[in-house]
Amino acid sequence: MKVVKFGGSSLANAAQVQKVVNIIKADDQRRFVVVSAPGKRFAGDIKVTDLLITYANDVIKQRPLDDITNQIISRYREIAQAFHISDDDFNEIKAAIIKLPDHSYQDNDYLMAAFKAHGEKLNAVLFAKVLTSAGLNAKYLDPKDAGLVVTDRPNDADIIPESYDRLGEWASSSIIRVIPGFFGYNLQGQICTFSRGGSDITGAIVARGVHATKYENFTDVNAIYAANPKVVENPIAIHHMTFREMRELAYAGFSVFHDEALIPAIQGDIEVVVKNTNHPSERGTSITSTKRVNPAYPVSGIASSPDFCGIYIRKYMLDKKSYSQKILNILAQYGLSYEHMPSGIDDLTVIMKQDQLTPDLEDLLIRELVIALHPDEIHITHDYALLMVVGEGMLNRTGLMSKATDALARQNVKLVMVNQGASEISMMFGIQQDKADASVQALYDAFFPDL
Ligand SMILES: Nc1ncnc2c1ncn2[C@@H]1O[C@H](COP(=O)(O)OP(=O)(O)O)[C@@H](O)[C@H]1O
Numbered sequence: 293m294k295v296v297k298f299g300g301s302s303l304a305n306a307a308q309v310q311k312v313v314n315i316i317k318a319d320d321q322r323r324f325v326v327v328s329a330p331g332k333r334f335a336g337d338i339k340v341t342d343l344l345i346t347y348a349n350d351v352i353k354q355r356p357l358d359d360i361t362n363q364i365i366s367r368y369r370e371i372a373q374a375f376h377i378s379d380d381d382f383n384e385i386k387a388a389i390i391k392l393p394d395h396s397y398q399d400n401d402y403l404m405a406a407f408k409a410h411g412e413k414l415n416a417v418l419f420a421k422v423l424t425s426a427g428l429n430a431k432y433l434d435p436k437d438a439g440l441v442v443t444d445r446p447n448d449a450d451i452i453p454e455s456y457d458r459l460g461e462w463a464s465s466s467i468i469r470v471i472p473g474f475f476g477y478n479l480q481g482q483i484c485t486f487s488r489g490g491s492d493i494t495g496a497i498v499a500r501g502v503h504a505t506k507y508e509n510f511t512d513v514n515a516i517y518a519a520n521p522k523v524v525e526n527p528i529a530i531h532h533m534t535f536r537e538m539r540e541l542a543y544a545g546f547s548v549f550h551d552e553a554l555i556p557a558i559q560g561d562i563e564v565v566v567k568n569t570n571h572p573s574e575r576g577t578s579i580t581s582t583k584r585v586n587p588a589y590p591v592s593g594i595a596s597s598p599d600f601c602g603i604y605i606r607k608y609m610l611d612k613k614s615y616s617q618k619i620l621n622i623l624a625q626y627g628l629s630y631e632h633m634p635s636g637i638d639d640l641t642v643i644m645k646q647d648q649l650t651p652d653l654e655d656l657l658i659r660e661l662v663i664a665l666h667p668d669e670i671h672i673t674h675d676y677a678l679l680m681v682v683g684e685g686m687l688n689r690t691g692l693m694s695k696a697t698d699a700l701a702r703q704n705v706k707l708v709m710v711n712q713g714a715s716e717i718s719m720m721f722g723i724q725q726d727k728a729d730a731s732v733q734a735l736y737d738a739f740f741p742d743l
């Protein structure tokens with residue numbers, strides 16, 4: 293039996309929803325359907341999740357709500373009308389949107405989480421009705437009833453492992469269960485969402501819980517390509533990847549699949565197949581634990597991720613052990629997480645996502661670091677991008693680093709950080725953000741020369 297997840301692009305309007313109905317009808321193994329909120333219908337459109345974030349902020353700031361609620365309601369109405377959903381059924385969805393501010397929330401973080409989650413919740417309610425009207429035996433399954441319990445971080449939750457057993461109890465269900473992605477409930481019964489793009493995570497959790505043979509993730513591209521198709525024209529499709537490769541690439545910017553969604557798939561050893569809702573007969577990309585034999589290219593993908601900053605700290609004769617300990621303590625004190633900490637004899641750089649810092653927090657952080665570390669030099673550089681070259685085929689090959697740095701040098705890209713993990717399946721470069729697209733293109737040309 294398969295778990296299928298449809299992203300926002302696959303459910304953006306009635307025409308897309310019809311394609312999804314056809315895909316489910318085409319294979320009776322597709323028994324657990326995880327849905328996102330309606331996404332963008334065209335370039336420049338706004339995802340329902342983003343409309344709900346505006347709605348939540350308007351409630352918090354006590355601004356007028358009519359306009360934003362009407363925008364959200366009209367997204368569901370467009371789909372409901374096309375599938376002749378009854379007025380009573382549609383009015384339930386409409387009322388749920390209007391009544392969102394009337395519930396009590398522990399604080400604004402929980403309010404935000406509950407508002408966001410309703411994008412998927414109401415879409416799942418609606419989609420179950422659409423499937424029923426198409427003659428299928430389908431029912432909405434709320435994450436609470438499914439047993440999807442998460443940690444108490446309202447907008448960045450993690451699954452609690454006990455959930456898998458509870459989800460397992462649904463495995464033998466003979467009817468199609470439509471489950472909203474992106475959120476679960478904490479032990480107190482409050483809604484907490486995963487991070488953005490987190491419906492992929494729900495799909496993987498359900499797949500592991502019900503012991504699916506396959507997790508099909510439907511989106512709007514024919515495959516995962518060796519580089520983001522919005523950056524490189526006509527990149528080569530990668531039809532098979534390992535979990536390790538995909539995890540590194542997802543983390544480093546392949547937004548097509550959430551990096552955290554790979555963990556339940558790895559734990560349950562469940563094949564993930566990324567497919568296109570618009571062209572379901574295309575092969576897609578299969579992600580498994582098996583390595584490719586004799587890959588044509590050593591590299592599987594080249595990704596870039598923007599918006600990092602680096603705190604550079606230099607001190608002669610620094611004692612690395614106590615130094616890094618002190619840095620980590622200060623970061624923890626401010627609830628900050630770091631991504632990398634490359635170091636030299638007398639210096640180190642803490643690389644972190646820059647959206648965690650406000651100018652005030654940045655000043656405070658530097659002051660604390662100065663007091664604790666007495667550095668000879670300390671400064672923050674903003675707007676780094678991290679470039680990642682990934683491939684299991686890189687293992688035991690020589691000359692790949694020089695090929696990459698040569699290609700970047702030819703584009704005049706200054707490297708502010710280079711990192712090759714012991715796994716040897718990835719190389720990472722810190723570069724100036726405004727060179728990110730040109731760098732991805734240059735690396736693509738270097739590693740896929742004859743395409
Ligand atoms: N290497 C890649 N291969 C394919 N798509 C990619 C890649 N990197 C980024 N993407 C982007 O991911 C998008 C699909 O992800 P997303 O917008 O989250 O879809 P969904 O709405 O289905 O969740 C694609 O349209 C594409 O622009």
Ligand SMILES: N[C@@H](CC(=O)OP(=O)(O)O)C(=O)O
Binds near residue numbers: 299328342411474489
């Ligand atoms: N709707 C949520 C969760 C999600 O996964 O969406 P999508 O499948 O459209 O990326 C978001 O926008 O973050």
